Amino acid sequence: MEERLEPNEMIIHLGPQHPMQPGPFRLNLRLKGETVVDADIELGYIHKGIEKILENKTYLQGITIVDRICYLVALVNEECFVGCVEKLLDIEPPERSKYIRVILEELTRIQSHLLGIGEFAEFIGFVSMFMYAIRERENVVGLIDMVTGARITHSYLKFGGVRDDLPDGFKEKTLSVLNGLKKEIDNFEQMFHTDRIYRERTVGVGVLTADAAKNLGVSGPVLRATGVPFDIRKNEPYLVYKDLDFKVCTETAGDCFARVQVRLNEIRESIYILEQCLDQIPEGPLFPENSLYGRRTPVMRVPAGEVFHRVEDPRGEMGMYMVSDGSDRPYRVKIRGPYYPTLQALPPLIIGTTVADVASISGSMDGCTSEADR
């Protein structure tokens, strides 16, 4: 980048540690005055080598490792990993376990979106919004804690089911939290719609058209904000999403404002899914009957084969490609995180904007560098 520098240009490095960023990565900006002329991302500051670690751990140990891909959405990562192994083993969890998984994954989606909204508002200088969002998130994390016994890394899913049943009083507590959350979401929306400074920082900033977004390969709220109704829960239903009624939230503007609006609407939709689940959840066993796989899975060998399983992460499409050679460890696991292509699409989006908008655009992606680096 340096060789092409003209006399009135300069380079600034945002990061690797910068308050604007969701994790460490380095953003090199070539500036002409205040305008970004060129941008370049350097990754690898929290590369954990998870794909290599998984090759050397048994399948059961792998569950605790995939938690660490992105601590915010640990349960969705587990769902993807466990889903792969279940497809290879050709087992299916019973209905009650599927509902419990959906409940926990939708709670995960709500808390991830709440943190995403709060962080984004903080990046553009609306610090009290972060406090409002984190207060609500705390209640939701408390619900997950109540079931799994952990706040961020749960190791809760097992092959063919879940580790524990829902505790007593979970339904009543969840419904009361969700009712409080509904009012708060309306408040948030009203704040976002009426705050003049917030609107000036977001409306028309970082606009992505549907064609450009498809070409860049992004997914999740960033894509849905451009009007493409792409959601793995609808396109390729897993668990019990086929039986549940929900709609895919889209906006048409494709700017930062629309991305936050999609997240707010998705929280509402998740609350609706949760209410249905709590109503419909059947009684029954947590693991398939007459099966080897239970709460205490024995040492297991997985039949040789390969599988690609996709789930809908709060940030978009999460996929895992698993190759098994018949031993007790996976031969190869490739993790396709949703934030990886979104982060890749950041430089083309910020070229031509001003430095002040970089924080706004980058924040509206709701990133997790931990997952991009793995």
Added chain:
Amino acid sequence: MDVTEILKSLTGRFPEAISEAIVESEIRARAYVDKDGVKEVCQYLKDSLQFDHLCVVCGVDYIKRNEIEVVYHIASYNHPVVLMLKAILPRENPEIESIVSVYWNSNWYERETYELYGIVFKNHPNLKPLILPEDMLGEWPLRKDYKGFPNKTARNLV
């Protein structure tokens, strides 16, 4: 779009480059692709069969067969079919054509596969390490004969 139709169209258009096309389920299919024909096949998939979304590119090291596979998962924003394309390369000096000009987001996946397996993607615009430091280049850590972490990196720290 039906998965058998997709495979029929693909094998009809590229009888030599595509082999062993198998339907796995209603939404999954796989095929082996010749390493010289990858770019044309991807271009055809994108233009004619609505496969406009590249999920992931990755490598798998089959050390017993002395081969490395490059695996492409190509999906669509319109239909739920995911097509798995595999190209087989030798373990010594593996080279394959880059598909960045077809799928823009394969850029980082190819860089990552390059630094982890040593697969050179020809005509890639910017083939350099992405998540590993420069001095790890040549170690190819995801190959099965990689000796482990301390053999090079820790030595430099002491």
